[in-house]
Every structure is written in C-alpha cells, then in structure tokens.
Amino acid sequence: MTDREEKAKAYFQCDTRDRAIFEAGIKMGTIYHQFVGVPVDLSSVDILERSIERGVLVQPYVESVSVRIDRSHFRSKKDEYDYVSLTGNMLDVTLSIRIDDVRVIAEMRYVKELNYPLMFISGVE
Amino acid sequence: MTDREEKAKAYFQCDTRDRAIFEAGIKMGTIYHQFVGVPVDLSSVDILERSIERGVLVQPYVESVSVRIDRSHFRSKKDEYDYVSLTGNMLDVTLSIRIDDVRVIAEMRYVKELNYPLMFISGVE
Amino acid sequence: MTDREEKAKAYFQCDTRDRAIFEAGIKMGTIYHQFVGVPVDLSSVDILERSIERGVLVQPYVESVSVRIDRSHFRSKKDEYDYVSLTGNMLDVTLSIRIDDVRVIAEMRYVKELNYPLMFISGVE
Amino acid sequence: MTDREEKAKAYFQCDTRDRAIFEAGIKMGTIYHQFVGVPVDLSSVDILERSIERGVLVQPYVESVSVRIDRSHFRSKKDEYDYVSLTGNMLDVTLSIRIDDVRVIAEMRYVKELNYPLMFISGVE
Helix, strand or coil: CCHHHHHHHCCCCCCHHHHHHHHHHHHHHHHHHHHCCCEECCCCHHHHHHHHHHHHHCCCCEEEEEEEECHHHCCCCCCCCCCEECCHHHEEEEEEEEECCEEEEEEEEEECCCCEEEEEEEEEC | CCHHHHHHHCCCCCCHHHHHHHHHHHHHHHHHHHHCCCEECCCCHHHHHHHHHHHHHCCCCEEEEEEEECHHHCCCCCCCCCCEECCHHHEEEEEEEEECCEEEEEEEEEECCCCEEEEEEEEEC | CCHHHHHHHCCCCCCHHHHHHHHHHHHHHHHHHHHCCCEECCCCHHHHHHHHHHHHHCCCCEEEEEEEECHHHCCCCCCCCCCEECCHHHEEEEEEEEECCEEEEEEEEEECCCCEEEEEEEEEC | CCHHHHHHHCCCCCCHHHHHHHHHHHHHHHHHHHHCCCEECCCCHHHHHHHHHHHHHCCCCEEEEEEEECHHHCCCCCCCCCCEECCHHHEEEEEEEEECCEEEEEEEEEECCCCEEEEEEEEEC
C-alpha cells in the first residue's frame, strides 16, 4: 500500500468489506451517469462498451468489469437520425472490486418486473 | 415496503448494512459524474447546489444530502468567458442513506494531502 | 468588448451571424449531454428546469433561455424506485443568442413525426 | 434525402450553410459535456479518443472528426489514485460537418492566452 492509499484509508470509519462495497457502488453510479446520453449505433457500440470498461478500470480497486449494451434498442440505419442515446435500461454490467482479501461482485441490469435498471450486489467473498 | 421494493431486495446477496453502503456509493458516483462539467459562476452556484441535492434525494433510500461548491475556484466576472465548469475538486458533499434501521453517512471532499476528491464513509449506525 | 473577447473572435474564420449560430448549437449540445441522466420526479423538476437555464445563461452570448421538462413521462410516487432519468425526449428548450446586432433563436423539442428530439434554428434577426 | 430528413429540414428557418454551422456547434457541446469527467490514464486514453470520435460520427451530418487528449495532464501511475478526470482543457478536436454542398470545419482547443477551451469555426466551404 502506498503512503497515499494509507492516508485515504484513514478517512473511512468502517472495515475493508464496507469499503469494497462502497467502491462498487461508486463505480455503478459512475458508469450510469457518465455514459448515459452517448450517441450510439451498431457501428460504435463495441468500442463504447470497451471504452466504458477501460474508464472504470482506471478507478481505484477495480479488479475486472464487463459492460454489455443491449442492441435491441437500436434502430436500423436508414438516415442521419437513426441512432439512439445510451440509456440506463440498455446497460448490463458486472464488476469486481478487490481490496486486500475482500472481493465484491456487483451487477447492473434492467429488471423487467421492476421496470428499473437495478444495481445490486451479487456476491461478497 | 412495497411489492417492488421487496422484489428488488431479493436481488441482493448481502445484508441491509451492505445495501445501505452500496447505495451511498452509487449516490456519490452519481453526483460526481452527472454534474461535473456544468457551467457555473457566482450567479448560478446556489441553484446548482440545490438542484444537485434534489436530484440525489429522488434516488432510493436517501435520507438527507448537503452539497457545497467551493467558490474559490470561480473567476470574477469581467467578460463572456468568465465562468468555470464544475470539477470534482470543487465538491463538498455529505449524505445520509437510510434502509430499515441502518443509517450510513458518506462524504466527498477534496483532500489536499491526496490531491484527490475522496469519497468515504464517515459513519454507520 | 474585452481584450479577451477580441482575441477569441480572431479565431473565427466566419462572420458574426455564423458565430451566433455556432454558439446556439453549442448550447443545445450542452443542455442535452450535460443533463440527460439526471434523476427527476415531480418534487425536483421545477428546480432542475431553473438550474439548467442558469447553467446555460453563464455560457457566452446567451440572451435568454427557457427550459421545460415534459412531466407526462414521470411516474406517480409509490415507492423508492418511482422516478425517472431525464431523457432528451422530455426536453423543450428555446434560447436566444445575441452577438453584436445578430440574434439567433434556437429550439429543441421532441418531434413525434421524426421520433427524435430535434434541435433547430427558428429565427435569425 | 429520406422523407424524415426532408421533414427535419422544414423546421429550420435558415439556409444550408447556417444549418451546417449549427450542427457543428451541437457536436462540440456534445463532446465537451458528455465526456468531461470520464476517468482516464495512459492505459485508457487511446480507446477514449476513438470512442469519442465514434460517438460523434453517429450524429447527423458529421463527415469526419479527430479527437486528441493532452496527456501532459496525466499522472504517472504509482497507486490506485493516479488517474485524472477528463477536463475540457485537455481536449483538442477538429471536425467536419457536411450538408449538401456546404462543409464546415470547427475546432476546439485550449487557448492559453484566453485560459479557455475555445470552440471556433476555422472554415466554411
């Protein structure tokens, strides 16, 4: 742990498990609110998925992340206006946060019975 | 608890404390990545603070939130270009998440010794 | 005109009318891509409209702006998940840019026959 | 021109040159306000540049776009907190809008003498 990581840790009034869960939440909020609104179509969706993943990976304590955008919302390309803006309902994300010996798995996906893009914790190890 | 809240809860593989901490993280990521970039000056900063607070309060399980933007970064108004875009370093946030009998207090603020806008948990009750 | 405004003007290879139209476009892109994604419900929509307006007004050469968010997309409040994220289709904006003796009026609104939130110029004076 | 493009055009109270300039402004506002705030470091900057370019290219009437992010703002990687959030001052963009026989070239770059990330029109053909 660097000196700075040590100093940051001192601000937290909680244990490592709590910190890892908190970090998982931050990353979910980041993905949703940074990227919702990006213009996207079939030609750009792959690089957008990879770019979101890389953006998340540079944040603290991210072990892995997988982003999948639901292409069923896309329009077939007939003219200049046939693209969509990314919405939360299109996002399917799984990420893993690791701090010391704690790993937290969090997911975001549109849950039909809730009509809501739910972010949730699917595992703590 | 509504039927939908019950269904959402079933997705979480963790306890109420964990959920509250996760929700606190989501809100911090939301504030940062939704509002960083907003054009702001002395004439608009008050309403922007209030608007961020109201935006967070409509999200699930937020009990209270206080947003303060550091005006020392602002420019004095001499011409059309004298405003700034909101950055994370200007944000000072305290929020409280409440689920059932668990309350989590989280904060975000620029920490000089880290040169970083740190988000952290300052209390779990 | 301040010295800085004079220097900025020198970068433009076009006339004042062109500059005013360009500035109108910038503001429309700003509104859409900065604020799409903000959590909103009936309790927060008024302050969000005012906050977007103020955010635009601090940018260069904005004479006036009116933002209206279509409340018909909102959900009635029954539980913690009953809010929406702002989308472009909810936005109804009219703004006026003024540089020297040129005024440009631009609008954004969801056009049903296009199934698209169209930004357009409705007047140049 | 498709039927929908024809219908969209009818909303504009201006000529083709004006429309092309307006579209250029929209794209500049989009780039700035959609992507400012993205976490970035040396490992992710290339894909972020490409992703911004592709996001702009799916919008109407973009002929070409080049995005360059100034790496001199980056931190060398020593720990989990060594990354930055994209700011407008790091962006260097050139784009070309083409509608019918009109081409507009617009640029965005940080101008030191203005201390401002200026968006401007560098050519209309």
